[in-house]
Amino acid sequence: MKKYYLLTPGPTPIPPEVALKEAMPILHHRTSEFGQIFKDTAEGLKYVFCTQQEVYILAGSGTAAMETAVVNFLSAGDEIIVASCGIFGDRWKNIAKAYGVKVIDVSVPYGEAVKPEEIEKALKENPNVKAVFTTFTETSTGVANDIKAIGKIVAGFKAILVVDAVSGLGGQEFLTDAWEVDVVVSGSQKGFMLAPGLAFITVSKKAWELAEKSTLPKFYFDLKKYKKSYLTDETPFTPPVTLIVSLNQAIKMIQSEGLENMWAQYALLAKATRAAMQGLGLELFAKVPCEVVTSVKVDESIGSKIVKLLRDNYGVSIAGGQGAMKGKIIRFAHMGYIGKADLLVGISCLEMALTQLGVNVKCGAGIGIAEEVLLKG
Ligand SMILES: Cc1ncc(COP(=O)(O)O)c(C=O)c1O
Structure with a gap:
Protein backbone atom coordinates (compact mmCIF):
# COMPACT_ATOMS: atom_id res chain seq x y z
CA MET A 1 0.00 0.00 0.00
CA GLU A 257 -4.22 29.93 14.10
CA GLY A 258 -3.70 33.61 13.25
CA LEU A 259 -2.21 34.80 9.95
CA GLU A 260 0.95 36.15 11.57
CA ASN A 261 1.57 32.79 13.25
CA MET A 262 1.07 30.99 9.97
CA TRP A 263 3.50 33.31 8.17
CA ALA A 264 6.05 32.68 10.93
CA GLN A 265 5.56 28.92 10.68
CA TYR A 266 6.10 28.85 6.89
CA ALA A 267 9.13 31.12 7.25
CA LEU A 268 10.62 28.60 9.67
CA LEU A 269 9.85 25.67 7.35
CA ALA A 270 11.40 27.61 4.46
CA LYS A 271 14.53 28.36 6.49
CA ALA A 272 14.88 24.69 7.47
CA THR A 273 14.40 23.54 3.87
CA ARG A 274 16.93 25.99 2.47
CA ALA A 275 19.48 25.05 5.14
CA ALA A 276 18.92 21.33 4.51
CA MET A 277 19.41 21.70 0.76
CA GLN A 278 22.61 23.67 1.24
CA GLY A 279 23.72 21.08 3.79
CA LEU A 280 23.37 18.48 1.05
CA GLY A 281 25.63 20.57 -1.16
CA LEU A 282 22.77 21.70 -3.40
CA GLU A 283 22.49 25.27 -4.67
CA LEU A 284 19.35 27.37 -4.23
CA PHE A 285 17.84 28.69 -7.47
CA ALA A 286 15.94 31.75 -6.22
CA LYS A 287 18.03 34.85 -5.57
CA VAL A 288 15.26 36.25 -3.35
CA PRO A 289 13.57 33.13 -2.00
CA CYS A 290 9.93 33.16 -0.96
CA GLU A 291 8.58 31.38 2.11
CA VAL A 292 6.15 29.04 0.37
CA VAL A 293 8.35 27.04 -2.00
CA THR A 294 12.07 26.28 -2.17
CA SER A 295 13.66 25.75 -5.57
CA VAL A 296 16.96 23.95 -5.83
CA LYS A 297 19.34 23.46 -8.76
CA VAL A 298 19.98 19.87 -9.78
CA ASP A 299 22.01 18.22 -12.49
CA GLU A 300 19.92 18.06 -15.66
CA SER A 301 20.72 14.37 -16.11
CA ILE A 302 18.75 13.48 -12.98
CA GLY A 303 16.29 16.39 -12.53
CA SER A 304 13.20 14.55 -13.73
CA LYS A 305 14.38 11.24 -12.30
CA ILE A 306 14.47 12.66 -8.75
CA VAL A 307 10.82 13.70 -8.94
CA LYS A 308 9.76 10.34 -10.40
CA LEU A 309 11.78 8.27 -7.93
CA LEU A 310 10.45 10.20 -4.95
CA ARG A 311 6.90 9.70 -6.16
CA ASP A 312 7.16 6.08 -7.27
CA ASN A 313 9.38 4.73 -4.50
CA TYR A 314 8.46 6.84 -1.52
CA GLY A 315 5.02 8.28 -2.28
CA VAL A 316 6.50 11.78 -1.91
CA SER A 317 5.37 14.29 -4.52
CA ILE A 318 7.56 17.31 -5.08
CA ALA A 319 7.64 19.42 -8.24
CA GLY A 320 10.25 19.62 -10.95
CA GLY A 321 11.04 22.65 -13.06
CA GLN A 322 8.56 24.03 -15.59
CA GLY A 323 9.21 25.25 -19.12
CA ALA A 324 12.82 26.30 -19.59
CA MET A 325 13.62 25.07 -16.06
CA LYS A 326 12.40 21.52 -16.74
CA GLY A 327 14.91 19.02 -15.33
CA LYS A 328 17.12 21.81 -13.97
CA ILE A 329 15.44 22.47 -10.64
CA ILE A 330 13.29 20.69 -8.08
CA ARG A 331 10.75 22.48 -5.89
CA PHE A 332 9.67 21.69 -2.34
CA ALA A 333 6.51 23.34 -1.04
CA HIS A 334 5.98 24.51 2.51
CA MET A 335 2.57 26.11 2.23
CA GLY A 336 -0.98 25.22 3.22
CA TYR A 337 -1.43 22.11 5.36
CA ILE A 338 2.23 21.14 5.33
CA GLY A 339 3.97 20.82 8.71
CA LYS A 340 7.41 20.16 10.14
CA ALA A 341 7.06 16.37 10.03
CA ASP A 342 5.96 16.40 6.37
CA LEU A 343 9.02 18.39 5.49
CA LEU A 344 11.36 16.04 7.37
CA VAL A 345 9.87 13.10 5.49
CA GLY A 346 10.45 14.90 2.20
CA ILE A 347 14.05 15.86 2.98
CA SER A 348 14.91 12.40 4.26
CA CYS A 349 13.44 10.70 1.18
CA LEU A 350 15.27 13.18 -1.06
CA GLU A 351 18.56 12.18 0.57
CA MET A 352 17.81 8.53 -0.19
CA ALA A 353 16.66 9.25 -3.75
CA LEU A 354 19.81 11.26 -4.49
CA THR A 355 21.93 8.44 -3.11
CA GLN A 356 20.08 5.93 -5.29
CA LEU A 357 20.74 8.15 -8.30
CA GLY A 358 24.45 8.13 -7.59
CA VAL A 359 24.77 11.68 -6.23
CA ASN A 360 27.47 12.01 -3.62
CA VAL A 361 25.41 13.16 -0.63
CA LYS A 362 25.73 12.10 2.98
CA CYS A 363 22.44 10.64 4.16
CA GLY A 364 21.35 12.57 7.25
CA ALA A 365 23.35 15.71 6.39
CA GLY A 366 20.31 17.67 5.25
CA ILE A 367 17.85 16.25 7.72
CA GLY A 368 20.18 16.95 10.65
CA ILE A 369 20.49 20.60 9.70
CA ALA A 370 16.72 20.91 9.17
CA GLU A 371 16.10 19.46 12.62
CA GLU A 372 18.52 21.95 14.19
CA VAL A 373 16.77 24.89 12.48
CA LEU A 374 13.34 23.61 13.50
CA LEU A 375 14.45 23.03 17.09
CA LYS A 376 15.79 26.57 17.39
CA GLY A 377 12.41 27.77 16.13
C1 LIG B 1 1.88 32.13 -8.84
C2 LIG B 1 0.84 31.37 -9.61
N1 LIG B 1 0.07 32.03 -10.47
C3 LIG B 1 -0.87 31.41 -11.20
C4 LIG B 1 -1.06 30.06 -11.10
C5 LIG B 1 -2.08 29.42 -11.95
O1 LIG B 1 -3.10 28.90 -11.17
P1 LIG B 1 -4.00 27.71 -11.69
O2 LIG B 1 -3.12 26.58 -12.07
O3 LIG B 1 -4.84 27.45 -10.45
O4 LIG B 1 -4.80 28.23 -12.82
C6 LIG B 1 -0.29 29.31 -10.21
C7 LIG B 1 -0.44 27.86 -10.11
O5 LIG B 1 0.45 27.10 -9.89
C8 LIG B 1 0.69 29.99 -9.45
O6 LIG B 1 1.46 29.33 -8.58
Whole structure:
Protein backbone atom coordinates (compact mmCIF):
# COMPACT_ATOMS: atom_id res chain seq x y z
CA MET A 1 0.00 0.00 0.00
CA LYS A 2 1.35 3.42 -0.89
CA LYS A 3 1.08 6.39 1.45
CA TYR A 4 1.16 9.78 -0.25
CA TYR A 5 2.93 12.92 0.89
CA LEU A 6 2.06 15.97 -1.13
CA LEU A 7 4.86 18.53 -1.04
CA THR A 8 4.03 20.22 -4.32
CA PRO A 9 3.43 23.96 -4.61
CA GLY A 10 -0.23 23.38 -5.40
CA PRO A 11 -2.35 21.52 -4.99
CA THR A 12 -1.38 21.14 -1.35
CA PRO A 13 -2.72 18.66 1.20
CA ILE A 14 -5.94 19.63 2.97
CA PRO A 15 -6.82 19.18 6.67
CA PRO A 16 -9.32 16.38 7.46
CA GLU A 17 -11.71 18.96 8.96
CA VAL A 18 -11.81 20.69 5.57
CA ALA A 19 -12.08 17.46 3.58
CA LEU A 20 -15.02 16.31 5.71
CA LYS A 21 -16.97 19.46 4.87
CA GLU A 22 -16.82 18.49 1.22
CA ALA A 23 -18.73 15.31 2.10
CA MET A 24 -21.67 17.19 3.63
CA PRO A 25 -25.05 17.18 1.84
CA ILE A 26 -25.26 19.71 -0.96
CA LEU A 27 -26.96 22.97 0.02
CA HIS A 28 -28.98 24.90 -2.51
CA HIS A 29 -27.19 28.12 -3.26
CA ARG A 30 -30.26 30.39 -3.17
CA THR A 31 -31.13 29.65 0.46
CA SER A 32 -30.59 31.63 3.64
CA GLU A 33 -28.57 28.71 5.05
CA PHE A 34 -26.03 28.88 2.22
CA GLY A 35 -26.26 32.70 2.17
CA GLN A 36 -25.07 32.82 5.77
CA ILE A 37 -22.12 30.56 4.99
CA PHE A 38 -21.29 32.68 1.93
CA LYS A 39 -21.43 35.86 4.00
CA ASP A 40 -19.15 34.48 6.75
CA THR A 41 -16.74 33.14 4.13
CA ALA A 42 -16.62 36.43 2.23
CA GLU A 43 -15.85 38.25 5.50
CA GLY A 44 -13.16 35.69 6.31
CA LEU A 45 -11.55 36.21 2.92
CA LYS A 46 -11.07 39.88 3.78
CA TYR A 47 -9.02 38.73 6.78
CA VAL A 48 -6.78 36.51 4.66
CA PHE A 49 -6.33 39.19 1.97
CA CYS A 50 -5.78 41.89 4.64
CA THR A 51 -8.31 44.13 2.95
CA GLN A 52 -11.51 46.02 3.62
CA GLN A 53 -12.53 45.53 -0.04
CA GLU A 54 -14.96 42.86 -1.11
CA VAL A 55 -13.29 39.62 -2.25
CA TYR A 56 -15.20 37.97 -5.10
CA ILE A 57 -15.32 34.19 -5.40
CA LEU A 58 -15.19 32.65 -8.88
CA ALA A 59 -15.55 29.03 -9.97
CA GLY A 60 -12.27 28.29 -11.69
CA SER A 61 -8.57 27.91 -11.06
CA GLY A 62 -6.19 30.78 -10.35
CA THR A 63 -5.85 31.50 -14.07
CA ALA A 64 -9.58 32.25 -14.23
CA ALA A 65 -9.02 35.10 -11.77
CA MET A 66 -6.00 36.24 -13.82
CA GLU A 67 -8.10 36.40 -17.00
CA THR A 68 -10.85 38.16 -15.02
CA ALA A 69 -8.31 40.80 -14.02
CA VAL A 70 -7.39 41.43 -17.63
CA VAL A 71 -10.88 41.53 -19.17
CA ASN A 72 -12.48 43.69 -16.49
CA PHE A 73 -10.04 46.58 -16.46
CA LEU A 74 -8.72 46.84 -19.99
CA SER A 75 -9.73 47.48 -23.59
CA ALA A 76 -8.12 46.23 -26.82
CA GLY A 77 -5.07 48.34 -27.67
CA ASP A 78 -4.47 49.42 -24.06
CA GLU A 79 -0.88 49.44 -22.84
CA ILE A 80 0.15 47.57 -19.73
CA ILE A 81 3.44 46.87 -17.98
CA VAL A 82 4.21 43.27 -17.11
CA ALA A 83 6.97 42.63 -14.59
CA SER A 84 7.57 38.91 -14.82
CA CYS A 85 10.20 36.68 -13.25
CA GLY A 86 8.84 33.28 -14.22
CA ILE A 87 6.22 31.14 -15.91
CA PHE A 88 3.31 32.69 -14.02
CA GLY A 89 4.44 36.24 -14.64
CA ASP A 90 4.72 35.32 -18.32
CA ARG A 91 1.11 34.14 -18.17
CA TRP A 92 0.03 37.77 -17.74
CA LYS A 93 1.69 38.52 -21.10
CA ASN A 94 -0.05 35.60 -22.78
CA ILE A 95 -3.49 36.56 -21.51
CA ALA A 96 -2.91 40.18 -22.53
CA LYS A 97 -1.82 39.10 -26.02
CA ALA A 98 -4.94 36.93 -26.39
CA TYR A 99 -7.05 40.06 -25.87
CA GLY A 100 -5.05 42.45 -28.03
CA VAL A 101 -3.53 44.34 -25.10
CA LYS A 102 -0.05 45.82 -25.68
CA VAL A 103 2.63 44.66 -23.25
CA ILE A 104 5.58 46.74 -22.12
CA ASP A 105 7.88 44.07 -20.82
CA VAL A 106 10.08 44.69 -17.78
CA SER A 107 10.76 41.05 -17.03
CA VAL A 108 13.92 39.71 -15.41
CA PRO A 109 15.69 36.36 -15.91
CA TYR A 110 14.22 33.38 -14.06
CA GLY A 111 15.62 33.11 -10.55
CA GLU A 112 15.75 36.88 -10.03
CA ALA A 113 13.16 39.19 -8.49
CA VAL A 114 11.49 41.91 -10.56
CA LYS A 115 13.01 45.37 -10.20
CA PRO A 116 10.68 48.02 -8.75
CA GLU A 117 12.88 50.80 -10.19
CA GLU A 118 12.40 49.36 -13.71
CA ILE A 119 8.64 49.51 -13.22
CA GLU A 120 8.92 53.14 -12.13
CA LYS A 121 11.06 53.97 -15.17
CA ALA A 122 8.58 52.28 -17.52
CA LEU A 123 5.66 54.12 -15.91
CA LYS A 124 7.42 57.46 -16.38
CA GLU A 125 8.27 56.68 -20.01
CA ASN A 126 4.78 55.42 -20.86
CA PRO A 127 2.18 57.75 -19.38
CA ASN A 128 -0.73 55.92 -21.06
CA VAL A 129 -0.14 52.67 -19.22
CA LYS A 130 -3.39 51.45 -17.66
CA ALA A 131 -2.05 48.77 -15.35
CA VAL A 132 1.05 47.07 -13.97
CA PHE A 133 0.83 43.28 -13.70
CA THR A 134 3.19 41.23 -11.57
CA THR A 135 3.47 38.19 -9.29
CA PHE A 136 3.91 37.99 -5.53
CA THR A 137 5.56 34.59 -5.04
CA GLU A 138 6.63 33.20 -8.42
CA THR A 139 5.96 29.51 -7.85
CA SER A 140 7.92 28.39 -10.89
CA THR A 141 11.20 29.79 -9.56
CA GLY A 142 10.59 30.21 -5.81
CA VAL A 143 11.22 33.96 -5.93
CA ALA A 144 9.35 36.57 -3.84
CA ASN A 145 8.80 40.03 -5.30
CA ASP A 146 8.75 43.23 -3.25
CA ILE A 147 5.08 44.09 -3.70
CA LYS A 148 5.18 46.68 -0.93
CA ALA A 149 7.79 48.70 -2.83
CA ILE A 150 5.98 48.25 -6.15
CA GLY A 151 2.68 49.31 -4.56
CA LYS A 152 4.25 52.53 -3.31
CA ILE A 153 5.51 53.35 -6.81
CA VAL A 154 2.35 52.50 -8.76
CA ALA A 155 0.16 54.45 -6.31
CA GLY A 156 1.82 57.62 -7.61
CA PHE A 157 0.58 56.99 -11.18
CA LYS A 158 -2.85 56.63 -12.71
CA ALA A 159 -2.19 52.97 -13.54
CA ILE A 160 -3.52 50.25 -11.26
CA LEU A 161 -1.41 47.48 -9.72
CA VAL A 162 -2.58 43.90 -10.34
CA VAL A 163 -0.84 41.15 -8.39
CA ASP A 164 -0.99 37.39 -8.78
CA ALA A 165 -0.89 36.08 -5.23
CA VAL A 166 -2.11 32.61 -6.20
CA SER A 167 0.60 30.81 -4.26
CA GLY A 168 1.74 33.36 -1.68
CA LEU A 169 -1.48 34.37 -0.01
CA GLY A 170 -1.82 32.87 3.45
CA GLY A 171 1.78 31.69 3.33
CA GLN A 172 3.74 34.92 3.52
CA GLU A 173 2.91 38.45 4.63
CA PHE A 174 0.76 40.15 2.00
CA LEU A 175 -1.16 43.32 2.91
CA THR A 176 -3.55 44.21 0.08
CA ASP A 177 -4.72 47.57 1.43
CA ALA A 178 -1.61 48.71 3.28
CA TRP A 179 0.55 47.98 0.22
CA GLU A 180 -1.95 49.73 -2.10
CA VAL A 181 -2.52 46.76 -4.36
CA ASP A 182 -5.56 47.47 -6.54
CA VAL A 183 -6.36 43.98 -7.74
CA VAL A 184 -5.21 40.76 -6.10
CA VAL A 185 -5.94 37.32 -7.53
CA SER A 186 -5.58 34.03 -5.75
CA GLY A 187 -6.74 30.41 -5.83
CA SER A 188 -7.98 27.80 -3.37
CA GLN A 189 -5.45 25.01 -3.77
CA LYS A 190 -2.38 26.48 -2.09
CA GLY A 191 -2.23 28.58 1.07
CA PHE A 192 -5.96 28.21 1.59
CA MET A 193 -5.61 24.45 2.30
CA LEU A 194 -8.46 23.61 -0.02
CA ALA A 195 -9.08 21.52 -3.11
CA PRO A 196 -8.54 23.25 -6.47
CA GLY A 197 -11.56 24.95 -8.05
CA LEU A 198 -12.04 28.38 -6.50
CA ALA A 199 -10.45 31.65 -7.57
CA PHE A 200 -10.58 34.95 -5.70
CA ILE A 201 -10.21 38.57 -6.74
CA THR A 202 -10.22 41.93 -4.94
CA VAL A 203 -10.90 45.29 -6.57
CA SER A 204 -9.94 48.73 -5.21
CA LYS A 205 -11.88 51.97 -5.84
CA LYS A 206 -9.20 53.03 -8.36
CA ALA A 207 -9.64 49.73 -10.21
CA TRP A 208 -13.44 50.02 -10.28
CA GLU A 209 -13.02 53.43 -11.93
CA LEU A 210 -10.90 51.82 -14.63
CA ALA A 211 -13.44 49.00 -14.97
CA GLU A 212 -15.99 51.60 -16.10
CA LYS A 213 -13.88 52.24 -19.23
CA SER A 214 -13.12 48.60 -20.05
CA THR A 215 -14.53 47.25 -23.30
CA LEU A 216 -12.89 43.82 -23.52
CA PRO A 217 -15.50 41.05 -23.96
CA LYS A 218 -16.68 39.37 -20.78
CA PHE A 219 -19.71 37.52 -19.56
CA TYR A 220 -19.06 34.76 -16.98
CA PHE A 221 -16.16 36.74 -15.49
CA ASP A 222 -17.87 40.14 -15.60
CA LEU A 223 -17.07 41.44 -12.11
CA LYS A 224 -20.02 43.83 -12.08
CA LYS A 225 -22.28 40.78 -11.88
CA TYR A 226 -20.32 39.46 -8.89
CA LYS A 227 -20.43 42.85 -7.17
CA LYS A 228 -24.23 42.97 -7.56
CA SER A 229 -24.75 39.40 -6.29
CA TYR A 230 -22.42 40.03 -3.37
CA LEU A 231 -25.03 42.42 -1.95
CA THR A 232 -27.37 39.46 -1.42
CA ASP A 233 -24.64 37.01 -0.33
CA GLU A 234 -24.71 35.16 -3.62
CA THR A 235 -22.74 34.57 -6.78
CA PRO A 236 -24.30 35.31 -10.18
CA PHE A 237 -24.04 31.68 -11.31
CA THR A 238 -24.23 28.34 -9.46
CA PRO A 239 -21.20 28.34 -7.15
CA PRO A 240 -19.24 25.20 -6.22
CA VAL A 241 -21.20 25.01 -2.96
CA THR A 242 -19.14 22.22 -1.41
CA LEU A 243 -15.91 24.12 -1.99
CA ILE A 244 -17.35 27.25 -0.42
CA VAL A 245 -18.55 25.29 2.62
CA SER A 246 -15.08 23.77 2.99
CA LEU A 247 -13.44 27.17 2.40
CA ASN A 248 -15.51 28.44 5.31
CA GLN A 249 -13.93 25.74 7.50
CA ALA A 250 -10.41 26.43 6.20
CA ILE A 251 -10.76 30.14 6.93
CA LYS A 252 -11.97 29.40 10.47
CA MET A 253 -8.81 27.35 10.96
CA ILE A 254 -6.62 30.13 9.54
CA GLN A 255 -8.33 32.65 11.81
CA SER A 256 -7.91 30.50 14.90
CA GLU A 257 -4.22 29.93 14.10
CA GLY A 258 -3.70 33.61 13.25
CA LEU A 259 -2.21 34.80 9.95
CA GLU A 260 0.95 36.15 11.57
CA ASN A 261 1.57 32.79 13.25
CA MET A 262 1.07 30.99 9.97
CA TRP A 263 3.50 33.31 8.17
CA ALA A 264 6.05 32.68 10.93
CA GLN A 265 5.56 28.92 10.68
CA TYR A 266 6.10 28.85 6.89
CA ALA A 267 9.13 31.12 7.25
CA LEU A 268 10.62 28.60 9.67
CA LEU A 269 9.85 25.67 7.35
CA ALA A 270 11.40 27.61 4.46
CA LYS A 271 14.53 28.36 6.49
CA ALA A 272 14.88 24.69 7.47
CA THR A 273 14.40 23.54 3.87
CA ARG A 274 16.93 25.99 2.47
CA ALA A 275 19.48 25.05 5.14
CA ALA A 276 18.92 21.33 4.51
CA MET A 277 19.41 21.70 0.76
CA GLN A 278 22.61 23.67 1.24
CA GLY A 279 23.72 21.08 3.79
CA LEU A 280 23.37 18.48 1.05
CA GLY A 281 25.63 20.57 -1.16
CA LEU A 282 22.77 21.70 -3.40
CA GLU A 283 22.49 25.27 -4.67
CA LEU A 284 19.35 27.37 -4.23
CA PHE A 285 17.84 28.69 -7.47
CA ALA A 286 15.94 31.75 -6.22
CA LYS A 287 18.03 34.85 -5.57
CA VAL A 288 15.26 36.25 -3.35
CA PRO A 289 13.57 33.13 -2.00
CA CYS A 290 9.93 33.16 -0.96
CA GLU A 291 8.58 31.38 2.11
CA VAL A 292 6.15 29.04 0.37
CA VAL A 293 8.35 27.04 -2.00
CA THR A 294 12.07 26.28 -2.17
CA SER A 295 13.66 25.75 -5.57
CA VAL A 296 16.96 23.95 -5.83
CA LYS A 297 19.34 23.46 -8.76
CA VAL A 298 19.98 19.87 -9.78
CA ASP A 299 22.01 18.22 -12.49
CA GLU A 300 19.92 18.06 -15.66
CA SER A 301 20.72 14.37 -16.11
CA ILE A 302 18.75 13.48 -12.98
CA GLY A 303 16.29 16.39 -12.53
CA SER A 304 13.20 14.55 -13.73
CA LYS A 305 14.38 11.24 -12.30
CA ILE A 306 14.47 12.66 -8.75
CA VAL A 307 10.82 13.70 -8.94
CA LYS A 308 9.76 10.34 -10.40
CA LEU A 309 11.78 8.27 -7.93
CA LEU A 310 10.45 10.20 -4.95
CA ARG A 311 6.90 9.70 -6.16
CA ASP A 312 7.16 6.08 -7.27
CA ASN A 313 9.38 4.73 -4.50
CA TYR A 314 8.46 6.84 -1.52
CA GLY A 315 5.02 8.28 -2.28
CA VAL A 316 6.50 11.78 -1.91
CA SER A 317 5.37 14.29 -4.52
CA ILE A 318 7.56 17.31 -5.08
CA ALA A 319 7.64 19.42 -8.24
CA GLY A 320 10.25 19.62 -10.95
CA GLY A 321 11.04 22.65 -13.06
CA GLN A 322 8.56 24.03 -15.59
CA GLY A 323 9.21 25.25 -19.12
CA ALA A 324 12.82 26.30 -19.59
CA MET A 325 13.62 25.07 -16.06
CA LYS A 326 12.40 21.52 -16.74
CA GLY A 327 14.91 19.02 -15.33
CA LYS A 328 17.12 21.81 -13.97
CA ILE A 329 15.44 22.47 -10.64
CA ILE A 330 13.29 20.69 -8.08
CA ARG A 331 10.75 22.48 -5.89
CA PHE A 332 9.67 21.69 -2.34
CA ALA A 333 6.51 23.34 -1.04
CA HIS A 334 5.98 24.51 2.51
CA MET A 335 2.57 26.11 2.23
CA GLY A 336 -0.98 25.22 3.22
CA TYR A 337 -1.43 22.11 5.36
CA ILE A 338 2.23 21.14 5.33
CA GLY A 339 3.97 20.82 8.71
CA LYS A 340 7.41 20.16 10.14
CA ALA A 341 7.06 16.37 10.03
CA ASP A 342 5.96 16.40 6.37
CA LEU A 343 9.02 18.39 5.49
CA LEU A 344 11.36 16.04 7.37
CA VAL A 345 9.87 13.10 5.49
CA GLY A 346 10.45 14.90 2.20
CA ILE A 347 14.05 15.86 2.98
CA SER A 348 14.91 12.40 4.26
CA CYS A 349 13.44 10.70 1.18
CA LEU A 350 15.27 13.18 -1.06
CA GLU A 351 18.56 12.18 0.57
CA MET A 352 17.81 8.53 -0.19
CA ALA A 353 16.66 9.25 -3.75
CA LEU A 354 19.81 11.26 -4.49
CA THR A 355 21.93 8.44 -3.11
CA GLN A 356 20.08 5.93 -5.29
CA LEU A 357 20.74 8.15 -8.30
CA GLY A 358 24.45 8.13 -7.59
CA VAL A 359 24.77 11.68 -6.23
CA ASN A 360 27.47 12.01 -3.62
CA VAL A 361 25.41 13.16 -0.63
CA LYS A 362 25.73 12.10 2.98
CA CYS A 363 22.44 10.64 4.16
CA GLY A 364 21.35 12.57 7.25
CA ALA A 365 23.35 15.71 6.39
CA GLY A 366 20.31 17.67 5.25
CA ILE A 367 17.85 16.25 7.72
CA GLY A 368 20.18 16.95 10.65
CA ILE A 369 20.49 20.60 9.70
CA ALA A 370 16.72 20.91 9.17
CA GLU A 371 16.10 19.46 12.62
CA GLU A 372 18.52 21.95 14.19
CA VAL A 373 16.77 24.89 12.48
CA LEU A 374 13.34 23.61 13.50
CA LEU A 375 14.45 23.03 17.09
CA LYS A 376 15.79 26.57 17.39
CA GLY A 377 12.41 27.77 16.13
C1 LIG B 1 1.88 32.13 -8.84
C2 LIG B 1 0.84 31.37 -9.61
N1 LIG B 1 0.07 32.03 -10.47
C3 LIG B 1 -0.87 31.41 -11.20
C4 LIG B 1 -1.06 30.06 -11.10
C5 LIG B 1 -2.08 29.42 -11.95
O1 LIG B 1 -3.10 28.90 -11.17
P1 LIG B 1 -4.00 27.71 -11.69
O2 LIG B 1 -3.12 26.58 -12.07
O3 LIG B 1 -4.84 27.45 -10.45
O4 LIG B 1 -4.80 28.23 -12.82
C6 LIG B 1 -0.29 29.31 -10.21
C7 LIG B 1 -0.44 27.86 -10.11
O5 LIG B 1 0.45 27.10 -9.89
C8 LIG B 1 0.69 29.99 -9.45
O6 LIG B 1 1.46 29.33 -8.58
